[in-house]
Amino acid sequence: MGRAPTFDAAAVVRAARDVFWAHGYEEASLPDLESATGLSRSSIYHAFGSKRGLFDAAVTSYLDDVTRPRLRPLTAEHVAPDALAAYLSSLRDALTAAGSPAAAHGCLLLNASGAPVAHDPAVRATVAAYRDELRAGIGRGVAARHPDLPAAEQDRLAEACTALVVAALLVVRVDPDAAARSLDAATGLAAA
Amino acid sequence: MGRAPTFDAAAVVRAARDVFWAHGYEEASLPDLESATGLSRSSIYHAFGSKRGLFDAAVTSYLDDVTRPRLRPLTAEHVAPDALAAYLSSLRDALTAAGSPAAAHGCLLLNASGAPVAHDPAVRATVAAYRDELRAGIGRGVAARHPDLPAAEQDRLAEACTALVVAALLVVRVDPDAAARSLDAATGLAAA
DNA sequence: CCGATTCTGTACCGGACGTTCCACAACCTA
DNA sequence: TAGGTTGTGGAACGTCCGGTACAGAATCGG
Numbered sequence: 001m002g003r004a005p006t007f008d009a010a011a012v013v014r015a016a017r018d019v020f021w022a023h024g025y026e027e028a029s030l031p032d033l034e035s036a037t038g039l040s041r042s043s044i045y046h047a048f049g050s051k052r053g054l055f056d057a058a059v060t061s062y063l064d065d066v067t068r069p070r071l072r073p074l075t076a077e078h079v080a081p082d083a084l085a086a087y088l089s090s091l092r093d094a095l096t097a098a099g100s101p102a103a104a105h106g107c108l109l110l111n112a113s114g115a116p117v118a119h120d121p122a123v124r125a126t127v128a129a130y131r132d133e134l135r136a137g138i139g140r141g142v143a144a145r146h147p148d149l150p151a152a153e154q155d156r157l158a159e160a161c162t163a164l165v166v167a168a169l170l171v172v173r174v175d176p177d178a179a180a181r182s183l184d185a186a187t188g189l190a191a192a
Numbered sequence: 193m194g195r196a197p198t199f200d201a202a203a204v205v206r207a208a209r210d211v212f213w214a215h216g217y218e219e220a221s222l223p224d225l226e227s228a229t230g231l232s233r234s235s236i237y238h239a240f241g242s243k244r245g246l247f248d249a250a251v252t253s254y255l256d257d258v259t260r261p262r263l264r265p266l267t268a269e270h271v272a273p274d275a276l277a278a279y280l281s282s283l284r285d286a287l288t289a290a291g292s293p294a295a296a297h298g299c300l301l302l303n304a305s306g307a308p309v310a311h312d313p314a315v316r317a318t319v320a321a322y323r324d325e326l327r328a329g330i331g332r333g334v335a336a337r338h339p340d341l342p343a344a345e346q347d348r349l350a351e352a353c354t355a356l357v358v359a360a361l362l363v364v365r366v367d368p369d370a371a372a373r374s375l376d377a378a379t380g381l382a383a384a
Numbered sequence: 385c386c387g388a389t390t391c392t393g394t395a396c397c398g399g400a401c402g403t404t405c406c407a408c409a410a411c412c413t414a
Numbered sequence: 415t416a417g418g419t420t421g422t423g424g425a426a427c428g429t430c431c432g433g434t435a436c437a438g439a440a441t442c443g444g
Binding site: 024026111113114115116118124127128131156159160164166167168171173174175178181182184185188189 | 216218219307308316351358359360362365374377381
């Protein structure tokens with residue numbers, strides 16, 4: 001067989017994910033990733049093939065450990081009528097909590113959508129798929145809150161809420177207050 | 193006196209602005225700017241001091257020639273009741289017109305807000321000021337459309353519309369359809 | 385026409401980047 | 415214990431970056 005790795009792959013990916021989250025793909029340098037993961041370049045390249053390979057693993061970790069858990073009440077089999085309001089509220093808390101990664105850096109994936117790495121169609125597809133997950137969950141939350149509304153009206157509402165959530169995640173880095181107001185606007189729409 | 197410049201400064205700034213618009217500050221390399229402007233490094237540095245100086249001139253050109261003209265109906269002395277709807281519609285057209293710079297690259301300034309150059313407080317202030325201009329114009333549009341609404345309600349509406357416009361400008365690069373839906377949501381809110 | 389001043393092109397600098405190479409250390413199987 | 419396989423560290427590579435130095439060309443006032 002040969003020698004076994006001396007590191008915990010999952011922990012390495014989490015550490016790298018936080019670096020990419022904080023700095024973005026391009027500005028996360030290999031020295032940054034080396035010191036954050038405790039691995040040397042060779043080990044990184046041996047385990048992940050390239051900086052991009054490590055980034056892909058970090059994105060998977062981000063989706064599985066960060067975004068999907070918060071979205072779960074909107075993706076479970078039964079969605080409570082107040083699940084959407086609770087989701088918006090918890091996201092608002094995360095975006096206004098001093099020191100939280102989300103407050104400081106927004107969304108790893110949406111940030112990447114504006115960066116050079118988004119030239120890669122695979123990255124764009126990942127971002128689009130993430131937005132679709134968000135939109136689907138919010139759609140189910142709207143349906144649970146307003147079951148008697150016409151489908152077209154539900155769609156309009158869900159679309160507006162999704163756009164406001166995306167807006168909040170995109171602007172939180174540069175204007176946290178605006179992000180909070182954006183989520184408040186979404187909450188107001190969803191409750192009406 | 194000495195030798196006179198052989199180039200048209202305004203045209204040079206416009207060319208540089210388009211490069212920054214398309215590629216962002218960091219990814220606009222000096223060779224890119226040289227070929228787009230027709231100037232060599234020496235002339236650029238002589239005229240603008242640094243890459244950053246050229247960027248600042250490009251931002252000014254962007255605000256004066258791109259964003260403010262479209263916003264004008266909302267900043268003029270008298271604002272028509274349908275000025276906001278017209279603004280949203282014209283922005284939607286710009287973001288869906290194949291080949292237009294806005295459709296392909298969104299907003300030069302908002303794109304910069306997520307880039308490393310935004311670490312500079314001056315750049316962040318410029319972005320915030322731009323958002324304030326947008327917010328103020330939309331606020332006047334809301335007031336013209338719904339003069340009898342309570343001020344607090346007008347503010348909520350204007351805030352939501354501004355967030356949806358910002359969201360559209362930020363996501364258009366990666367998902368033009370989502371940008372259009374975001375503006376449609378804003379139009380729906382403003383009309384109601 | 386002369387000299388000062390200003391613009392412009394070429395070559396170059398130091399530094400950072402992602403990636404690769406190579407020698408060596410560690411572990412498995414036989 | 416020997417041989418093959420795999421993980422690890424460190425040095426090196428080629429490339430690109432923004433910025434600068436310098437020499438020459440162009441145009442001014444006198």
